[in-house]
């Protein structure tokens with residue numbers, strides 16, 4: 001971890017630090033545009049993401065003072081209180097991990113263990129309280145990139161989604177048939193996206209997002225709604241991305257999807273990494289733990 005800057009909560013703005021510039025580190029905004037298609041050119045094995053002692057806390061404004069589980073509004077009415085407090089939830093508590101190009105990492109853990117928060121922080125969508133996230137290129141969080149539009153047909157969403165990811169009109173034309181085939185939605189592609197089932201929309205999102213190379217792709221439960229056949233195809237696509245030296249994080253409660261797609265697993269528990277290692281070892285320990293009720 002010697003390449004990390006020291007933690008500095010006072011300067012933890014949520015920006016993404018990009019190591020490797022002439023001065024050692026440079027910073028890019030999380031809202032900068034997505035990397036253009038074809039940008040994942042570097043060799044496998046190079047450092048891609050460094051998470052250094054990351055802490056993320058949600059601050060939730062309370063509607064009214066809660067005491068012992070009494071509903072805030074009711075308590076306020078009964079006691080004439082007006083002050084609204086803030087509750088803090090420490091969702092990620094000191095996570096450190098390092099990934100290399102070509103890694104496909106499954107993130108597992110119980111509900112509320114901090115998996116999605118970790119991904120959103122890596123994507124630059126949540127500011128850390130302390131610690132840092134270093135990435136070479138802005139990561140893409142599936143479901144956020146590309147943002148699809150409910151009133152537009154699947155076909156139009158393919159075109160706009162690809163353009164939004166930085167593909168040229170020619171690249172979109174070349175990729176269109178492959179994306180439509182991968183999504184496997186048949187005639188439904190003519191229909192507005194809002195008429196799709198959750199699983200259908202996720203298929204389309206996955207097909208569009210993975211059509212462009214990504215340095216770092218973050219996938220949060222996107223495969224959960226797909227059927228087994230789509231899961232197999234998704235696993236093959238992730239393998240291709242791995243071979244193209246992208247880094248993929250896959251959050252899933254489906255241990256089968258993790259086994260099928262990932263080469264490494266990170267087990268989150270109460271905001272911390274409980275175990276990080278090969279998929280067979282981590283999943284065996286996780287299953288054992290679940291079988292004994294944690």
Ligand SMILES: Nc1ncnc2c1ncn2[C@@H]1O[C@H](COP(=O)(O)OP(=O)(O)OP(=O)(O)O)[C@@H](O)[C@H]1O
Pocket residue numbers: 058059060089090091109110111112113114115116117118
């Ligand atoms: N927007 C939010 N505001 C306040 N607390 C939040 C928010 N999002 C998540 N949390 C809390 O942060 C903790 C971690 O949530 P997170 O969604 O990261 O867990 P998770 O492991 O992805 O859970 P799941 O498997 O259920 O999707 C939980 O205690 C959750 O209640």
